[in-house]
Amino acid sequence: MQISDILQTMDYGKAPEDSTIVADWLARHENGFGHFIDGAFTDPGETFEVQNPATAEVIAHVTQGSEADVGTAIAAARAAQPGWAALSGHERARHLYALARHVQQHARFLAVLETIDNGKPIRESRDIDIPLVARHLYHHAGWAELVEDELPGTQPYGVCAQVVPWNFPLLMLAWKVAPALAAGNTVVLKPAEYTPLSALAFAEIARECGLPKGVLNIVTGDGATGAALVGHEGVDKVAFTGSTDVGKTIRKQIAGSGKGLTLELGGKSPFVVFDDADLDAAVEGVVDAIWFNQGQVCCAGARVLVAEGVEDAFTAKLRARMDKLIVGDPLDKNTDMGAIVHPVQLERIKSLMAQGAAENVEITQGTAPEGCFYPPTIVTNVQPASILSTEEIFGPVVTVTPFRTPSDAVALANNTRYGLAASIWSENVNLCLDIAGQVKAGVIWINCTNVFDAGAGFGGYRESGFGREGGREGMQAYRTTPAKQGRDRTLPALTATPQDSGPQGLDRTAKLFIGGKQTRPDGGYVYGVEGKNGPVGLAGLGNRKDIRNAVEAASKASSWGGTTGHNRAQILYYLAENLSARAAEFADRLTSFGQSTQRAEAEVETAIRRTFWYAAQADKFDGAVHATKSSHVTLAMNEPLGVMGLVCPTDAPLLGFISLVMPALAMGNRVVAVPSQVHPLSATDLYQVIETSDVPAGVVNIVTGSRDDLATTLAQHDGVDGMWYVGSAGAMVEAESAGNLKQTWVEGDGARDWTSPEGQGRAFLHRATQVKNIWVPYGV
């Protein structure tokens, strides 16, 4: 083509990235890849094909990991773990620095390989994925150096099973491997079957760096391999990034195993544009949100919510911008959108779009070449009920829905079972921060989107999972505190019929406490409570409907989380003082259960002090401002989980209750508490204390009855956001929690001495909160 011709059109022309070095590497491995176990590559076993989605060309054969392969890898990781953890933090840091440096040195090789394997544009793999991989490794090399100082009293889990998705293959590997290794764990990681190659290349880099053998093991394969890995009894901690459905399966699969678990799952993130936004900036934001990585991004801003007054102007700008996108060869430097990762995923997108089209939405599309490509797509006239608004499409499809007011925008934003991320666009920072506080999501980007840094936590609320990756909160997900085993104990059967004799002394009627009122149990039954010398009273026999009512009351009391820490502290202090004023009465109650007077008085005293301690923490368990990118404030805010179900220890009937309820309240949660089944009356005696202490109605709800029946209902309730359970049915709680992926904390009775310092501390506060990272760029 002549210069004079080009001057007429001023086209960009082709700008292909040279891929010969990667082609040579693939050719050297044409006999297939084995796993990377114990510092060496195994011979290829039974293999499957890996394709370049842009060309449909088979580029490699990779081994399908068997259960035996998984076992071998876990054994290698197990053998290496004590030595790895015994290294000084400094020594581990040097290994991680080496990995980071070598990733940087091999950056272009990794970028080209990732693009060929995944189909993402070379611009993204080169400018975003691989630089973030290096940054993550550098950041966590620092954590290796500091972890003993910064997270005292914690220890590594041991062997981590990690399963990563195909959308950011190497970046997700780095997010998993870097903190795990920094914390002193060893790793068996399974890359996605569509995109295993960069993980294998990373294994070669680890070998080049001299990472000790067995510390990092890569096993390739499909979902069955992943299931074998996370389910293996030799694993101490499971970390998964992928779909919500698989996340729920894993939650159920490992329930009761005692394994640590973090899940980073799907999303349908809102992208809220107010009428005072810089609309051109917001349009570019949509490009970065949904037309980044072909929309195959868990935190993609897939639901544009736009102020109705600017909807037409915004949509017109967005359509004009979409027309400028170049879709095609991922290896061309001018390509904005490359190939969809696999024909199966393309079919999924097409199928969802076909269902959406049947709902009379309006669809505008750009162009895309033949093959495994999908055009950038805008869907308007789409209602919240549309399948395109509710389902994660994981493709380059954005919906546009108008809202009327800020509260309408918040309601629409939160009208989802997910809670991974949100973008908020307005030049009024008052408005932005107000909305940021109200949206239920783990990452909030103000006037930006898809901004990442290793120094900030990333992870979701609700069914987008739990646990964070990046920053201090991410490191905490790879360190544990030594936990003693509790014991399984069969509780005495409940007797709901009249007792042989009545209680001596004062006979109070212990009802339930729901929505600030003492209420009779729905079923109309009571059960007998035994003391050391026979029956000491009757307690309400709560049932499913009582739990339902209690959760409903707790849900309505949402203003508790918005009040200041100071206010919550004042109320908890007041409660402690009122408890103190009646200390003798509570001690008598404990004595009636068979405790010595001395022990009873000590338990009451500790309960009072513990309440003070959590009151004091209410306005001090702050978040942080993370050091991330220049001209960005990144706020890590500790937010309450919401409604928490607390199933209290059997022992220490007063103190056990206080030990669970107070940290939850101090952090702004509303609670539905199930007191000790055997000795519920210490908790029911608290009704009057609570009523006289200005605790708002619905903040504390107490349902007595069969511990595990009530726990089952709580675990199955989708309106419960978090659950702590002490008892012998922890496996049930963890399995049932998968319904809405509520966060759980379970242990057996007797695992800790509630009267000792281990019954109190910041660990409880961490468990009662989730971190929301809010990114606020600034500058004029």
Place this chain on the structure above:
Amino acid sequence: MVMSHADPHHTRNPGMPLDPAMFDRVRVNKQASERRAAGFGARRSVKKTHQAAWLVNAIRLIDLTTLSGDDTPGKVRRLCAKARAPVAPRIADVLGIADMGLTVGAVCVYPTMVPHAVEALQGSNIPVASVATGFPAGLMPLDLRLREVEWAVAQGAAEIDIVITREHALLGNWQALYDEISAMRDACGAAHMKVILATGELETLTNVYAASMVAMQAGADFIKTSTGKEGVNATLPVSLTMVRALRDFGEATGHRIGFKPAGGIKSAKEALAWQVLMKEELGRDWLNPDLFRFGASSMLGDIERQLEHHATGRYAAAHRHAMS
């Protein structure tokens, strides 16, 4: 093939009454602008023959400029000679562009240098642009500034690059700014008016947007970033803001306004980045000299070196090219 300098159908901007509603609610987000601006170089890549073509196009867009206290008639003649023949024949021949009549877009000088430039460019079709209105600070009585414009036009300047009173923009005195620019537009007569906003001194992008809009409402044919004398000259985020303002003005009025980044643009690579900006944000038409100019003095030298490399495969040395 002879490339024309301007679309003959291009009509001038007649201006309109001051309408603050077109800008007073617009707030430009700096971080987002910077992110987008960084994308022009990262998202678009022009290689090989296409790169040569884009660099040739950039030459058509240059207002080849000298604005120094030590300018003399001799210096201006040298500049004009380069403007007529911006690429050495040995390079143009290899590139196959020898017969396209390639020249720069205009020559830009101080008012007293206009007669020398007009004389040196006779018969070339290259317009002479003159800065005026007390360039670069503009802090002269208005009547003197208007007389300066008239004088430069009388000397043969076909384009006048005026500077605004920054005070009016900084104090939000948009009516005063509008009135001043309108008067200058009248003084320009048939000469095209480029309005220099001196964006480095307006500081905020929101101010840049508002001042751009006022300038266009007052009849600017082009809006231009900088005099080259401010501490901060043309930047991509500022250019993005101005380009979006002229797009918005065009959508509202139907008039096509030109854009001229100036000051500190020295490299061939920058010439590509700015052209990408224009193509991405506005489209192909804004890669023609009737709607886009670079204010530059040394960029041409770098472009010529890159073109020689393209022609010969060898890296070039500046001393082998005619200086301006």
